[in-house]
Amino acid sequence: MKILKTIWKLIISFLLFWKDFLVGDSPELALGVLIILGVAYLLRNHGVWDVASITSLALVLMVVTVWRKTRDHR
Amino acid sequence: MFTGSEIVLIITVMAASAVEAVEALTIILASGITHGWRSTWEGAIVALFALAAVVAVLGTTIIHHVDINVLRVIVGTLLLIFGMQWLTKAILRSSGFKAMHDEAKIFEKDVEELKKEKHIRHGKRDSIAFVVSFKGVFLEGMEVVMIVISFGLSNGNDYSRLKYAVLGAAVAIAVIAVIGAIVAKPLSKVPENTLKLGVGIILVSFGMFWMGEGAGVKWPMSDVFILILAAVFTTTTFGLIAFFKGVHNRMHHEGHTL
Numbered sequence: 001m002k003i004l005k006t007i008w009k010l011i012i013s014f015l016l017f018w019k020d021f022l023v024g025d026s027p028e029l030a031l032g033v034l035i036i037l038g039v040a041y042l043l044r045n046h047g048v049w050d051v052a053s054i055t056s057l058a059l060v061l062m063v064v065t066v067w068r069k070t071r072d073h074r
Numbered sequence: 075m076f077t078g079s080e081i082v083l084i085i086t087v088m089a090a091s092a093v094e095a096v097e098a099l100t101i102i103l104a105s106g107i108t109h110g111w112r113s114t115w116e117g118a119i120v121a122l123f124a125l126a127a128v129v130a131v132l133g134t135t136i137i138h139h140v141d142i143n144v145l146r147v148i149v150g151t152l153l154l155i156f157g158m159q160w161l162t163k164a165i166l167r168s169s170g171f172k173a174m175h176d177e178a179k180i181f182e183k184d185v186e187e188l189k190k191e192k193h194i195r196h197g198k199r200d201s202i203a204f205v206v207s208f209k210g211v212f213l214e215g216m217e218v219v220m221i222v223i224s225f226g227l228s229n230g231n232d233y234s235r236l237k238y239a240v241l242g243a244a245v246a247i248a249v250i251a252v253i254g255a256i257v258a259k260p261l262s263k264v265p266e267n268t269l270k271l272g273v274g275i276i277l278v279s280f281g282m283f284w285m286g287e288g289a290g291v292k293w294p295m296s297d298v299f300i301l302i303l304a305a306v307f308t309t310t311t312f313g314l315i316a317f318f319k320g321v322h323n324r325m326h327h328e329g330h331t332l
Contacts, residue, residue, distance in 0.1 A: 022155060032158075033158065033285075034151075036285070037151060037285060040289035040290075041290070044291050048294070050286070051293060051294065058307075059306070059307075059310050062158065062162065062165075062307075065162045066162050066166065069162065070166065070318055
């Protein structure tokens, strides 16, 4: 039982480490990047639309993230 | 000797590694000065071995078992997340909404905090110094590892790029370590904010390109489109800095406290 608890604690610590490492204090960035990835898969083979859409989405993500962070200071 | 893309790879990894190495050095110095050098060095060396093992295991596993397009999606996504994090922080700092990264101040704060910690000794080893040093080097190093693996394996089962990425990181870490050992104080003169801004743009541009390519997006002009992406992100970054600097200045004039 004690071993199971230790293993469980290690798994949770491992997952928390990666969550902190990849998501940190900007969950909207990680979520936004996953949305861009989804759009890239959906619109692939659609001529220039795929390129234009994912590039625009990345720019919107940048603007929204910076705006949200500056709002915390206003 | 080196091709253009290899030089870009080495410089990018060197710049990213230098930023993280400077931050790790500050932690090592604070720990060594307050809790002794022996355990501090032990913690740092064990962390470096752990990081090397992560590169060896993760790198080899990925090369042998992951499809090139899946790999591009993974490395592209990681680079895009890291790049966006670095870039947004750099924009906030340059526009005045976040204090500039100052290694000297961080060092003073770390030293004050570590002075309050009691010395916990196991034989000749000071546990606090060992753990602080290990954690600092390992955490700062993990970001370097991710960048090394991402840039090094972007061409799939081609070890040569990984070799160049490792070379870039090793040179940066060695240079910072030697300078740190000579001056024995935090390297506050390294332009970390500018480096993060530049590297952030490169990471975002490469990340977008590889993520899109892995997902099946056909980029016009192939690899050359990375330069167009870099130009777009650079323009947007400086546009955002100029705009939010104006917002910050207006707030300052109106008497808001930040």
